[in-house]
Amino acid sequence: MTTAKNKKTPARKRSAASRKSALFSFSRTKRFAISCATTALASFQIASCGFNPGWSADKLINQALAALHLPALDAFRKNGWPHLPGNSTSGASHSPSVGGTVARSPAQAGGQTSRFSHCTQFFPGGQAPALQLQTHERELCFSSFAVLHNGLTKTPVFVVERLNRSTLQQGQGLERSDKFYADARLPRAERSELDDYKRSGYSRGHMAPAADMSTPEAMAQSFSLANMVPQNQVHNGGAWSQVEQATRKYALRAKGDVYVFTGPVFARNAPTIGPGKVAVPSHIFKLVYDASTGQSWVHWQANSADTRMDSPISYEEFTRRTGMPLLSSIRAPRA
Incomplete structure (x- = not known):
């Protein structure tokens, strides 16, 4: 036994x-x-x-x-995976470069204000407006512009640029890339896709225009769908194109930097396009601020085929209509 x-x-x-x-x-x-x-x-x-x-x-x-x-x-x-990026215990890690940063996750966004800490150079005075961020809003930095993106409408809230004679002259003659792409920095559930625009009848309307870009990299980035809204095709190629050209002409003759905020305005129960239900704006605005003179004005246009280029509205009227004090970081601009 x-x-x-x-x-x-x-x-x-x-x-x-x-x-x-x-x-x-x-x-x-x-x-x-x-x-x-x-x-x-x-x-x-x-x-x-x-x-x-x-x-x-x-x-x-x-x-x-x-x-x-x-x-x-x-x-x-x-748990000891030592060879993954950033796992070194000695030496400081590098900061994300402009062109590839995205701010807080949706769960963190509520109750915070916009900062754009990686691309403050696009804002007057180097400071973003103190806007209360909503749950699905994210800050995106590109090499020549910044976007506050809304994951519910799947469009920008606004796009901001800093234009001047030097940058615009540098970009003259730059070949247009025309390669639109979905921005993979955004969660799939919060971004528009190429399929959303197919057979929709709407243009992929740039908020930061491709013609404003000064480098090939900036040109390529301007075709991110995070920089787009569904825009009436006639309006995009007509009155709105005239607004963009007039803004560039002004920046070319300005004495210094000109800051430009562009974005959509949505009606209640706005229509949508595509499987992703990208919201279609009723109006599009372009706020222009000349830092050297303190003057500002806002182009406010209906997103429709019969829109014509008209006189701009005042910054005060713009804030009344939208509730967005985009120039709150500086002294009250002059009309």
Whole structure:
């Protein structure tokens, strides 16, 4: 009896060791599979946003992990994945470059005010207006403009640029890229897609015009759908084009920087286009502020075929209509 028991004991030990080995092997396999899937997803997102070279690697990987319903990158770092970007314990990490930053997540946005900390250069006085951010609003920085994006309408709230003679002359003769793309920095549920505009009858209307761009990179970025609203085709190529040209002509002869805010205005129960239900604005505005003179004015146009270029409205009237004090960071502008 004693001999029989002694013979079974090593077998149980071997069985336990085998199970432990199998579990360890499964864990290694699982980690390897997760690593491959994460790398593939991150690579896909990088390729899909080739026009935005300044993306943070951490954010790309975290988006890939989220798509797999896995913990964020920091959770894996705690478990000893030493070769992922930013896992070094010595030396300061680099800041995200302009052209690839996106602000807080929707859960964090409520109750905070806009800051645009990575691209304040586009705002008068180097300071963004103190607007209360809504739950689905995100700040996007590009190389030549900034966007406050709304994930419910799937359009900008506004787009802001800083124009002057030097930048506009630098961009003269620049080839138009015409390569529209969905902005993968935004969650899929909050962004417009190319399919939303197909057969909709509406143009993909630039808020920051391609003709304002001064570099090939800025030109490419201006075709992000985060910079677009559904615009009446006749209006886009007619009266609105005249507004854009008049704004550039003014900036070319201005003594200094001219700041331009452009954005949509929506009626109650606004119509939508596409599977993603992108909201169609009833009006589009362009607020122009000359920092050297303190003067400002606002082009306010209906998004319709019969719109004609008309006299602009005052900044005061604009804030009354929209409730957006976009120049609140500076002294009251002159009309």
